[in-house]
Amino acid sequence: MPDIVSLLKEKRTFQPSADFTSSANWNKKTTAEYRRLAARNPNRFWAKMAKENVSWFTPWKKVLDWKPPFAKWFVGGKLNISYNCLDRHLEGPNAWRRNKAAIIWEGEPGDSRVITYGELHREVCRFANVLKERGIKKGDRVALYMPMVPELAIAILACTRIGAVHSVVFGGFSAEALRERINDAGAKLVVTADGGYRRGEPNALKPAVDAALRRTPSVENVIVVKRTGEPTRMKKKRDHWWHELMEGASSRCAPAKLDSEHPLFILYTSGTTGKPKGILHTTGGYLTHVTTTSKVLFDLKDTDTYWCTADIGWITGHSYVVYGILANGATTLMYEGVPTHPGPDRFWDIIERWGVTIFYTAPTAIRTFVRLGDEHPKKHDLSSLRLLGTVGEPINPEAWMWYHRVIGGKRCPIVDTWWQTETGGIMITPLPASMPTKPGSATLPFPGIEAAIYDNDGREASASDGGFLVVRKPWPGMLRGIWGDPKRFVETYWSRYKNTYFTGDGAHRDSDGYFWIMGRVDDVMNISGHRIGTMEVESALVSHNKVAESAVVGRPDDLTGTAIVAFVTPKAGAKVSGAFAAQLRDHVAKQIGPIAKPKDIRFTDALPKTRSGKIMRRLLRDIASGKENIGDTTTLEDYSVIAALRSDDDS
Numbered sequence: 343m344p345d346i347v348s349l350l351k352e353k354r355t356f357q358p359s360a361d362f363t364s365s366a367n368w369n370k371k372t373t374a375e376y377r378r379l380a381a382r383n384p385n386r387f388w389a390k391m392a393k394e395n396v397s398w399f400t401p402w403k404k405v406l407d408w409k410p411p412f413a414k415w416f417v418g419g420k421l422n423i424s425y426n427c428l429d430r431h432l433e434g435p436n437a438w439r440r441n442k443a444a445i446i447w448e449g450e451p452g453d454s455r456v457i458t459y460g461e462l463h464r465e466v467c468r469f470a471n472v473l474k475e476r477g478i479k480k481g482d483r484v485a486l487y488m489p490m491v492p493e494l495a496i497a498i499l500a501c502t503r504i505g506a507v508h509s510v511v512f513g514g515f516s517a518e519a520l521r522e523r524i525n526d527a528g529a530k531l532v533v534t535a536d537g538g539y540r541r542g543e544p545n546a547l548k549p550a551v552d553a554a555l556r557r558t559p560s561v562e563n564v565i566v567v568k569r570t571g572e573p574t575r576m577k578k579k580r581d582h583w584w585h586e587l588m589e590g591a592s593s594r595c596a597p598a599k600l601d602s603e604h605p606l607f608i609l610y611t612s613g614t615t616g617k618p619k620g621i622l623h624t625t626g627g628y629l630t631h632v633t634t635t636s637k638v639l640f641d642l643k644d645t646d647t648y649w650c651t652a653d654i655g656w657i658t659g660h661s662y663v664v665y666g667i668l669a670n671g672a673t674t675l676m677y678e679g680v681p682t683h684p685g686p687d688r689f690w691d692i693i694e695r696w697g698v699t700i701f702y703t704a705p706t707a708i709r710t711f712v713r714l715g716d717e718h719p720k721k722h723d724l725s726s727l728r729l730l731g732t733v734g735e736p737i738n739p740e741a742w743m744w745y746h747r748v749i750g751g752k753r754c755p756i757v758d759t760w761w762q763t764e765t766g767g768i769m770i771t772p773l774p775a776s777m778p779t780k781p782g783s784a785t786l787p788f789p790g791i792e793a794a795i796y797d798n799d800g801r802e803a804s805a806s807d808g809g810f811l812v813v814r815k816p817w818p819g820m821l822r823g824i825w826g827d828p829k830r831f832v833e834t835y836w837s838r839y840k841n842t843y844f845t846g847d848g849a850h851r852d853s854d855g856y857f858w859i860m861g862r863v864d865d866v867m868n869i870s871g872h873r874i875g876t877m878e879v880e881s882a883l884v885s886h887n888k889v890a891e892s893a894v895v896g897r898p899d900d901l902t903g904t905a906i907v908a909f910v911t912p913k914a915g916a917k918v919s920g921a922f923a924a925q926l927r928d929h930v931a932k933q934i935g936p937i938a939k940p941k942d943i944r945f946t947d948a949l950p951k952t953r954s955g956k957i958m959r960r961l962l963r964d965i966a967s968g969k970e971n972i973g974d975t976t977t978l979e980d981y982s983v984i985a986a987l988r989s990d991d992d993s
């Protein structure tokens with residue numbers, strides 16, 4: 343792995359400023375105490391966090407029940423997440439938050455809404471009542487396929503109020519992908535919108551719902567938010583306008599007292615097979631994890647305006663746009679559209695106008711901004727910012743330095759946070775007030791998280807070799823299973839090492855013990871911080887009637903981190919052309935969504951295979967990244983010649 347070598351050369355370190363440290367939620371002293379406690383007794387540490395940061399109706403009887411690989415946290419405890427995110431900011435010493443902004447929302451066309459805690463509470467209660475009237479009960483699944491509008495946050499909070507299980511499907515996924523996810527979860531109700539705004543145009547969503555719902559027997563009702571006002575077909579009895587149902591709904595709804603292990607949500611993510619996995623998270627442990635990490639590493643205060651640019655359709659949006667932030671009573675900013683509309687300075691304009699103090703985004707976005715030029719952020723006053731964060735993929739040190747210098751004005755600590763859909767919350771991260779950061783390193787595990795790097799045999803890997811990133815002990819926010827597929831849960835995460843969670847990432851540690859994440863080691867690609875399985879794209883391609891076989895690999899890309907390259911063997915008689923390639927790209931977009939579109943499609947007579955019939959993926963990766971010169975790519979290639987030069991052990 344050449345990247346290890348180049349990263350090992352990174353020697354710069356950055357100390358937190360005295361200013362930041364002196365007023366931080368966790369200063370050096372508290373951090374040291376908590377680290378000690380967590381190292382000695384992680385359960386006691388997490389119990390302390392659960393008590394300090396979460397409100398319980400009934401205390402738990404047992405902190406952790408661990409029957410590997412099945413964990414139950416805060417057993418016997420009862421709570422409600424919407425209560426934690428809303429009601430407790432309206433009563434007692436926090437009652438002044440009633441008229442504090444909970445959500446600042448900005449639409450892409452420039453319209454905006456500020457929703458106070460009091461108002462958000464009323465809206466959530468009303469929508470919870472709407473769900474109940476539509477027959478939704480505790481444990482029922484509700485699918486959400488929406489743009490980034492406040493109603494999405496309202497809807498998921500309403501689900502938590504009554505104990506319904508939400509399954510948010512990112513609005514960029516296709517009708518086909520939506521249908522698959524609705525059916526897998528057996529959702530009874532779908533919440534959607536007529537559309538949202540993207541790149542200055544209304545982008546319809548409801549037609550995809552209509553297409554998906556042609557074969558979804560479990561769905562009884564669809565609730566549609568009017569966002570764009572574009573003409574929208576409504577199916578009698580099944581489809582209802584959000585605003586019409588809300589009109590008559592009461593704004594009182596008692597929060598259900600839910601068991602700590604009550605299912606909270608399902609979120610689908612890609613794995614190494616063609617079928618996405620429904621990652622299941624539950625209530626008490628998850629809330630403890632995301633609330634604690636939000637408070638500590640974003641250093642959330644009542645005076646902050648926090649902005650995470652992730653869509654709620656991804657785990658980052660669940661944990662760090664909505665739950666972790668509102669549970670702390672902070673102000674969360676939501677933005678509907680693309681970063682470059684109407685101009686390349688939209689993000690910086692938002693930061694200046696709303697006085698954003700904490701900004702959390704993805705390396706791929708930072709690389710895009712680097713390329714767009716410093717003049718765009720420089721046009722704006724970004725002095726309100728006091729902390730920056732990144733998530734989703736490794737950040738290259740140069741992009742980190744740019745973020746530090748141009749956006750952070752050299753005064754803001756940067757938290758490079760490593761975690762996954764499965765981990766629920768942040769796992770490896772700097773604590774901004776108490777330790778030096780290094781560009782490109784996620785630094786150290788959060789207290790109470792036992793991360794390690796193993797070699798093939800389950801021994802700690804040496805620093806220079808690196809190895810597989812694992813987690814040795816259960817943690818509160820961990821996934822509780824894969825919806826409907828316990829076997830896959832055990833096989834994917836718990837079979838490589840005994841009683842140890844396998845992350846699928848490669849990593850190494852430096853002499854300070856800092857972690858450097860190298861990226862996925864399985865057949866999962868990270869495209870702009872989003873996970874796409876090679877198998878998923880392959881099965882989308884072979885579902886096209888002119889494709890015989892296909893192999894998909896990732897290649898490094900300056901902007902998106904990884905770009906998708908598809909090798910395709912057409913069926914006999916299919917004519918190879920640029921138009922055919924374009925057709926295939928559209929086909930993948932239809933099957934999965936535009937993010938899964940291959941950047942390059944290469945046609946081949948036959949895929950290079952070993953004598954035992956295994957596709958030579960390493961060879962394909964080399965060809966894709968230009969390490970093997972294969973000449974003109976618009977024609978049908980025969981890679982068997984190159985394949986013959988390679989040994990059989992290619993994998």
Ligand code: WT7
Nearest residue numbers: 733734735736758759760761762763859862873
């Ligand atoms: C994969 C998880 C969890 C938030 C968004 C992605 C990669 C995530 C980092 C980071 C290096 C990172 C890993 C991980 N990743 N954060 N700070 N440094 N890599 O969630 O879709 O579940 O993807 O994203 O490869 O396994 P996800």
